[in-house]
Amino acid sequence: MIDESLRYWAPGGSIMPGGPSTWHIVDWDQRRTIAVTMDEEQEDESISIEHSKKYINNLGPDVYAIHLSPDGSLVSTSTDPKDDATFSMYYPPFEKVRWPIKTSGVLRSELLELKRLGANVDLVSYTPKSKKGSPPASPKKVVFKYYFHSQFTYGFWNEMNLWMRLSGDRNIVPFDNIVLDEIKRGVVRFTSTFIPGDTVQTNMSRGFKLEWLRQLTRDIAARNLLVHPKTDNLLLFDFNFSGRLGEFDGMKAENDIKGVVFTLYEIITCDYKPREVPPQEQDPEVLQRLDEWVKHPDVTLDHPVSEYRSVLNEWAKKRQERKQIARFDEASDPISRPKIPDPPPTEANSVGSSQMERVWTNSRYGRGTDPKVIDWERPLWVKLEPESRVFANGEVKIASDLQLDEQQLSECIGHP
Known part of the structure; x- marks a missing residue:
């Protein structure tokens, strides 16, 4: 479970002189974004985060925004998709990059969640594909690092490309695999060996x-x-x-x-x-x-x-x-690495004069009913049923319906 003191983050919002103030609060546990509005002018997100903690565990999945009174009481909630502050990221296609390692990648939907370690980091397991004629591979435990906010795009692309090129040094945790979304096969980040x-x-x-x-x-x-x-x-x-x-x-x-x-x-x-x-x-x-x-x-x-x-x-x-x-x-x-591929015009919300200024997001609401939107939301950890098993794409399955060995079953997070 993610430490409560590290569970929330505000990437931005809308602050009007004298109020109201709206902060977009990210809950790393549920990987969801809630727009929190208060009538006063709030110079930073701390008050909105502190008050929203009282409600965020019990908000329905269709709630996008809440309005709080000056004392933190809940005034109203909104299920209007226009109030959805969640962004839809563009993930570079795996096939457009020449990688220094031999891999076809692993799908996000194949990663079984074992533990939520922190913001954008989970402990997961998956079973690698066996080579033709070889016995079935055993499940492996790895650390999955991912991102779903544009602020992390370049830093995480940089980290992934440096890590895979440094892997092999006896003092570097081994790079494991590149992780792809299951819809477009875009690179959502990578896994490393669990130590x-x-x-x-x-x-x-x-x-x-x-x-x-x-x-x-x-x-x-x-x-x-x-x-x-x-x-x-x-x-x-x-x-x-x-x-x-x-x-x-x-x-x-x-x-x-x-x-x-x-x-x-x-x-x-x-x-x-x-x-x-x-x-x-x-x-x-x-x-x-x-x-x-x-x-x-x-x-x-x-x-x-x-x-x-x-x-x-x-x-x-x-x-x-x-x-x-x-x-x-x-x-x-010197270490060389590829530039992150540019998004097509339909995927770019705004484009600056240099690659570092490109913003590769659209609002989830703006994408409408696009079936290719990559969602990240998942159930609250403390509300998981004993038999529930969560995959890295947020999908929940029942343990008895899965082909898991005893070790995998015992390691999975279930009932708190």
């Missing part, structure tokens, strides 16, 4: 080994680090905010030395305040000059803190002395 044991930040009881520090050579954070239970290798995942060197102006303040220094400090001390300031204000030398890093009492290390700091300082010094490049294309073997 049990939770992240370095969450699973503090596992401790943090000095050997793992020697494997940290990238811009990372403890929340994006896993440990392989068999190889004992540290594994990096989640490239949402990654990019090729010099490609994006907003990433100029980021580098691997800063990432490793701050991450090790956070792992040892559990003090995250130094990284709460903007990236351009984060100075790793301030942390390196501290006389002492006070180990948090819940943290377990296999060597004294001083040895970790010694290894860190030695690595940082060597890293700084190496030849520096300003752009990714100056590297000896």
Whole structure:
């Protein structure tokens, strides 16, 4: 179940001077958008989110908008499709891109939901197609990352293409497959191998080994680090905010030395305040000059803190002395990736002067009865029946009607 504090998000809305204010509230659990209107001018979405929490679990599937009083009481609901704030995304056709991996993709409708991990991220399972003449494949557990808001289009396309090209490195969580919608075979994103044991930040009881520090050579954070239970290798995942060197102006303040220094400090001390300031204000030398890093009492290390700091300082010094490049294309073997295919005019709501300005959405209402609209809504987790099984396209089936083995049945989310 998605943590309540992370369950809601507002991508935008309509704010009039003096009111009223309408915020489009996204519930990541149900993957639905509700337009919340209040008569006052609300400068941010926090009040609308807090009040809407009281009602969102009990709104019917045909409710698109609600009107709240100043004290948060429910004034009215709307089932008028014109009030539907849900967008219909355009997903690039799988066949229009040359992929660096050999795959025909896996359909979204084939992914069986096991757990809702967070916004746009689920733990799922599916059975890969067997090669001709080979025995049936066994179900595999993977992490499914997807998107249904235009704000994430370019970042997620970038992440997917970087990840599949980095996969194979012993310190990168393996890329698994490309996921397609079952209607148009558009790329809705991808799956990666599931690594049990939770992240370095969450699973503090596992401790943090000095050997793992020697494997940290990238811009990372403890929340994006896993440990392989068999190889004992540290594994990096989640490239949402990654990019090729010099490609994006907003990433100029980021580098691997800063990432490793701050991450090790956070792992040892559990003090995250130094990284709460903007990236351009984060100075790793301030942390390196501290006389002492006070180990948090819940943290377990296999060597004294001083040895970790010694290894860190030695690595940082060597890293700084190496030849520096300003752009990714100056590297000896730079990563290349395809541009995301342009949408046809009928799929583009508005088009700017550059690819980064293209908005590939239409309102769901604007698409009318188009049977090719890709929907994402799904049932509320806490209201699922014990026998219910949910697939990644939101479809609900009864467990007894499915060909699932005992392990799959036991792993599926059902009755809370």
